[in-house]
Amino acid sequence: MAKIQAIRGMNDILPDQTPVWQYVESTVRKVLSQYGYQEIRMPIVEQTDLFKRSIGEVTDIVEKEMYTFEDRNGDSLTLRPEGTAGCVRAAEEHGLLFNQTRRLWYTGPMFRHERPQKGRYRQFHQIGVECFGMAGPDIDAELLMLTARLWEEFGLSDHARLEINSIGTSEARKVYRDALVSYLEQYRDELDEDSKRRLTTNPLRILDSKDPNTRKLLENAPVLSEYLDEESVTHFEQLKALLDSAGVAYTVNPALVRGLDYYGKTVFEWVTESLGAQGTICAGGRYDGLVQQLGGKPMVAVGFAMGLERLILLLETLNLVPDEVNNEADVYVTAMGEQTVASAMAIANTLRNALPGKVVISHCGGGSFKSQMKKADRSGARYAVILGENEVANGTVGLKPLRDDQPQQEVSQSELANVLAPLV
Ligand code: ATP
Numbered sequence: 001m002a003k004i005q006a007i008r009g010m011n012d013i014l015p016d017q018t019p020v021w022q023y024v025e026s027t028v029r030k031v032l033s034q035y036g037y038q039e040i041r042m043p044i045v046e047q048t049d050l051f052k053r054s055i056g057e058v059t060d061i062v063e064k065e066m067y068t069f070e071d072r073n074g075d076s077l078t079l080r081p082e083g084t085a086g087c088v089r090a091a092e093e094h095g096l097l098f099n100q101t102r103r104l105w106y107t108g109p110m111f112r113h114e115r116p117q118k119g120r121y122r123q124f125h126q127i128g129v130e131c132f133g134m135a136g137p138d139i140d141a142e143l144l145m146l147t148a149r150l151w152e153e154f155g156l157s158d159h160a161r162l163e164i165n166s167i168g169t170s171e172a173r174k175v176y177r178d179a180l181v182s183y184l185e186q187y188r189d190e191l192d193e194d195s196k197r198r199l200t201t202n203p204l205r206i207l208d209s210k211d212p213n214t215r216k217l218l219e220n221a222p223v224l225s226e227y228l229d230e231e232s233v234t235h236f237e238q239l240k241a242l243l244d245s246a247g248v249a250y251t252v253n254p255a256l257v258r259g260l261d262y263y264g265k266t267v268f269e270w271v272t273e274s275l276g277a278q279g280t281i282c283a284g285g286r287y288d289g290l291v292q293q294l295g296g297k298p299m300v301a302v303g304f305a306m307g308l309e310r311l312i313l314l315l316e317t318l319n320l321v322p323d324e325v326n327n328e329a330d331v332y333v334t335a336m337g338e339q340t341v342a343s344a345m346a347i348a349n350t351l352r353n354a355l356p357g358k359v360v361i362s363h364c365g366g367g368s369f370k371s372q373m374k375k376a377d378r379s380g381a382r383y384a385v386i387l388g389e390n391e392v393a394n395g396t397v398g399l400k401p402l403r404d405d406q407p408q409q410e411v412s413q414s415e416l417a418n419v420l421a422p423l424v
């Protein structure tokens with residue numbers, strides 16, 4: 001029978017990969033908690049309408065990327081393509097936004113039916129951050145400073161570039177949209193197919209077009225920044241000033257509009273040149289209207305999401321994963337003969353108590369001296385503890401270095417932890 005394989009674009013993360021995932025997740029977790037962000041965990045499946053209403057009907061995600069299905073009750077459900085909508089739903093549903101500000105984060109898999117390629121998968125993972133109830137540019141700046149600090153932790157500061165823009169209020173964008181459409185209508189026949197379609201569905205996305213001809217036409221198109229409302233302009237100026245004082249470098253990219261309907265005012269992306277086409281590692285912006293759009297009271301908000309696959313790919317490409325991030329053992333305790341198993345397990349436990357943070361593997365499954373030593377070697381351990389019936393009788397063990405040519409020593413069981421402590 002043919003073997004069943006994983007679904008295209010959905011990856012297994014294998015044991016030799018999980019250490020770097022854990023390293024990335026724990027580093028982000030540490031930085032977020034230093035800034036007072038609290039974790040929230042939402043279901044992976046939500047009602048389809050939640051995404052239609054928040055992300056917008058005429059976006060790439062809703063038009064062609066969602067995993068939508070009918071459950072056994074006939075309800076339309078969707079595997080979450082992003083976390084913001086579910087986070088807002090959960091926060092509203094449980095009254096987390098009632099008269100208070102919130103700094104929340106979450107992590108987990110997201111699902112989009114895209115064409116799989118390097119840095120683009122159908123199940124991928126994000127760490128998302130959402131802040132509620134803070135209207136000023138200060139919280140926008142905090143989010144960007146926090147991300148800059150993360151890059152610093154990862155040694156990525158020279159490899160991530162910040163692009164920011166302001167897309168104004170939805171009223172301002174409406175006026176601009178009309179101006180853009182009437183300009184582009186004159187050249188309708190010269191536009192690429194996607195842009196032609198977007199002219200009626202989502203004209204602002206045309207600014208994102210990679211088509212050279214469309215790009216050329218855009219050079220003389222009206223620019224969004226000239227249509228911004230007073231308040232958005234001031235907000236953006238203040239944000240830039242805060243970033244300047246914090247020493248966070250950025251470029252203003254007037255073409256940055258972001259794909260989702262719910263953004264307004266500040267939008268941003270952290271981009272790297274080291275990953276080819278899939279260069280955006282973190283993206284977000286302000287979405288002051290979304291909570292109300294989903295049926296809540298008016299509640300300002302700003303957030304971002306970071307793509308973990310891309311971040312990890314970047315760390316690996318640049319060789320920035322620290323050496324100690326691995327899943328190798330430190331000590332491997334052998335047990336030669338059935339009579340030694342109980343003592344070997346007790347010794348391993350004593351070592352785990354005495355050497356917190358070290359990996360102590362207790363050999364299981366019997367076997368000859370040779371085969372046990374082979375497993376010890378393969379575990380990556382620096383030392384093997386050798387326990388045979390003589391050692392059990394004498395209260396000693398053999399301590400054998402596995403990574404250099406030093407001779408094996410005989411050590412008393414009561415001294416073993418003290419002897420090993422400075423060595424591993
Ligand atoms: P892109 O323009 O690359 O499609 P996006 O604007 O659709 O990205 P967002 O919805 O803003 O992406 O998601 C935030 C981050 O999640 C992205 O910057 C990226 O790092 C990551 N991401 C998005 N889609 C995928 C995917 N299919 N596979 C892997 N990572 C992804």
Ligand code: MG
Binds near residue numbers: 060
């Ligand atoms: Mg996308």
